[in-house]
Amino acid sequence: MIEFANVSRRYANGQFGLQDINFRLPTGRMAFLTGHSGAGKSTLLRLIPALDRPTSGKVLIGGYDLNKMGRHQYPKLRRQIGVVFQDHHLLTDRLVFDNVALPLQVSGYLPGDVRRRVDAALDKVGLLGRQRARIEELSGGEQQRVNIARALVNRPRILLADEPTGNLDPDLSRDIFDRFFEFHAVGVTVLIASHDVELLKQYPVPRIALNEGRISAFEEAES
Amino acid sequence: MSGPTINEARANSEKSRRPLAAWRRHHRQCLRGAFSRLIRRPVGAWATILVLGVVLSLPALVMTLGHQVERLGAIWMSDAARMDIYLATDADEAARQTLRDWLDRQATVAEQRVIPPEEGLEALTERLHIDGLETLESNPLPWVIELTLSDARADTRLALAEGLREQSAVAEFSSGDDWIQRLEQIRAFFDELGWWLLILLGMTVVFVVGNTLRLELHERRREIALIALIGGTERYMLRPLLYDGTLSGLLGGVVASGLVGLALSVTSGPIERFAASYGAAISPQIDPALVLLLMTAGALLGWLSAQVIGRFYIGRLSTP
Numbered sequence: 049m050i051e052f053a054n055v056s057r058r059y060a061n062g063q064f065g066l067q068d069i070n071f072r073l074p075t076g077r078m079a080f081l082t083g084h085s086g087a088g089k090s091t092l093l094r095l096i097p098a099l100d101r102p103t104s105g106k107v108l109i110g111g112y113d114l115n116k117m118g119r120h121q122y123p124k125l126r127r128q129i130g131v132v133f134q135d136h137h138l139l140t141d142r143l144v145f146d147n148v149a150l151p152l153q154v155s156g157y158l159p160g161d162v163r164r165r166v167d168a169a170l171d172k173v174g175l176l177g178r179q180r181a182r183i184e185e186l187s188g189g190e191q192q193r194v195n196i197a198r199a200l201v202n203r204p205r206i207l208l209a210d211e212p213t214g215n216l217d218p219d220l221s222r223d224i225f226d227r228f229f230e231f232h233a234v235g236v237t238v239l240i241a242s243h244d245v246e247l248l249k250q251y252p253v254p255r256i257a258l259n260e261g262r263i264s265a266f267e268e269a270e271s
Numbered sequence: 272m273s274g275p276t277i278n279e280a281r282a283n284s285e286k287s288r289r290p291l292a293a294w295r296r297h298h299r300q301c302l303r304g305a306f307s308r309l310i311r312r313p314v315g316a317w318a319t320i321l322v323l324g325v326v327l328s329l330p331a332l333v334m335t336l337g338h339q340v341e342r343l344g345a346i347w348m349s350d351a352a353r354m355d356i357y358l359a360t361d362a363d364e365a366a367r368q369t370l371r372d373w374l375d376r377q378a379t380v381a382e383q384r385v386i387p388p389e390e391g392l393e394a395l396t397e398r399l400h401i402d403g404l405e406t407l408e409s410n411p412l413p414w415v416i417e418l419t420l421s422d423a424r425a426d427t428r429l430a431l432a433e434g435l436r437e438q439s440a441v442a443e444f445s446s447g448d449d450w451i452q453r454l455e456q457i458r459a460f461f462d463e464l465g466w467w468l469l470i471l472l473g474m475t476v477v478f479v480v481g482n483t484l485r486l487e488l489h490e491r492r493r494e495i496a497l498i499a500l501i502g503g504t505e506r507y508m509l510r511p512l513l514y515d516g517t518l519s520g521l522l523g524g525v526v527a528s529g530l531v532g533l534a535l536s537v538t539s540g541p542i543e544r545f546a547a548s549y550g551a552a553i554s555p556q557i558d559p560a561l562v563l564l565l566m567t568a569g570a571l572l573g574w575l576s577a578q579v580i581g582r583f584y585i586g587r588l589s590t591p
């Protein structure tokens with residue numbers, strides 16, 4: 049479960065990234081996060097794996113208050129959260145395989161398991177044949193899919209995606225969203241930031257709309 | 272992903288996680304990585320190791336110098352393992368015999384030779400090249416017993432001196448032990464100086480290794496930041512660095528040992544000749560304990576450096 053209670057994030061320059069955010073996403077649920085550019089979507093997502101801290105208010109993950117969590121507890125939290133970063137954070141001089149394998153190696157899997165899981169994750173994003181390619185040899189869309197595969201590979205309890213289909217054509221975007229939806233169907237909590245309104249409409253998923261750092265609307269799933 | 276429920280998937284996931292085996296594997300990987308980085312980036316890495324070697328060799332050279340002084344001093348002092356006892360003027364034949372018997376019983380006395388005053392006067396005359404001393408009305412010289420001691424150590428001499436003070440027939444004896452004590456003090460001084468230098472220069476080592484590691488951290492900063500984002504622990508990020516630092520330090524210790532060995536072999540000629548002139552044979556060689564000390568100190572300092580620099584930079588790279 050993800051819960052935000054009166055969360056604000058004010059940047060050093062005085063600008064508010066988020067202001068008084070309250071919402072709750074129960075375990076196994078899925079939601080979309082929408083809003084204009086600069087509305088605070090990335091700011092909100094970064095608070096969940098404690099990549100950033102709120103200036104006030106509480107973020108609770110699975111009932112744990114992140115404010116009360118010490119630095120040494122972050123790794124454990126982050127291993128349970130898969131993140132598709134808006135800015136890829138891929139190691140461009142490394143192979144596709146190495147990039148996707150990293151979360152597994154970091155959490156203590158042996159090479160055999162790593163290989164199997166990396167294969168499975170790359171298969172899900174349609175890049176099975178590209179393991180040995182270097183990231184810099186891939187197109188923008190392909191890099192984005194590696195980014196997605198890396199978030200899925202650990203079978204996280206929570207999946208966060210920040211503009212995951214920014215570089216993808218409509219067919220591929222749909223395909224990726226189907227994957228996320230499948231994850232949600234097997235019990236993973238999923239939160240996706242996107243402003244691809246047409247695409248979002250196709251899924252029976254509630255939407256949290258942000259506007260200038262505040263929640264402007266909470267729309268229940270259509271259909 | 273169809274079929275398995277989330278719980279099955281999670282159970283599977285937990286089963287295939289092998290933290291201990293993976294931890295061992297990561298250690299092996301980091302060790303191999305440290306070696307391969309050394310081979311891949313030879314200039315910078317080896318320059319650091321060379322600097323370490325030179326820095327560490329300084330205290331080692333001082334300590335070695337101390338040991339050589341000790342060994343050469345012992346040879347030199349073997350000549351000085353002697354003591355002259357001057358008897359009291361009122362000591363008669365019986366008193367002299369009592370003293371000689373007592374000396375015979377001392378384990379520290381190897382040999383004794385009695386020099387009567389007449390013989391002493393003759394020797395003195397000869398040595399000073401003066402005539403007419405025979406004409407002196409009475410011989411002013413006392414009876415002398417010349418001792419050869421079992422060894423040249425200061426304690427031996429001190430123990431004997433204590434006994435001698437109790438003997439009534441003894442008026443005076445040449446102590447000579449201040450020379451030996453001085454030599455021992457010199458060696459102790461060199462040893463202490465060596466340790467202080469090691470500590471002082473050890474800090475230099477921490478900075479030299481630290482600077483190289485900092486460059487490496489800078490090169491890998493994106494990877495480290497990413498590992499932090501996906502849940503890598505600080506230890507995991509630190510591990511390769513610890514291996515790099517320890518390996519550099521260890522090799523620095525090896526280079527330092529080599530330098531000390533080189534210095535010894537260059538000076539071995541004069542040292543051997545000196546020893547030979549006293550009928551002794553020594554070939555100066557680096558003390559294995561010193562090699563061990565240098566390698567241990569190098570490795571420890573390298574490791575320490577990686578801890579300090581690593582924790583500082585990784586902390587900065589991985590906090591939001």
Ligand SMILES: Nc1ncnc2c1ncn2[C@@H]1O[C@H](COP(=O)(O)OP(=O)(O)OP(=O)(O)O)[C@@H](O)[C@H]1O
Binds near residue numbers: 059064085089134
């Ligand atoms: N490090 C920062 N320092 C100062 N202001 C920041 C910082 N990061 C974000 N902001 C500001 O906070 C606001 C929210 O940014 P955020 O990145 O969350 O927007 P977003 O909804 O993700 O936008 P986009 O759709 O363009 O990615 C923006 O106005 C932005 O300028």
Ligand SMILES: [Mg+2]
Binds near residue numbers: 091210
């Ligand atoms: Mg954003």
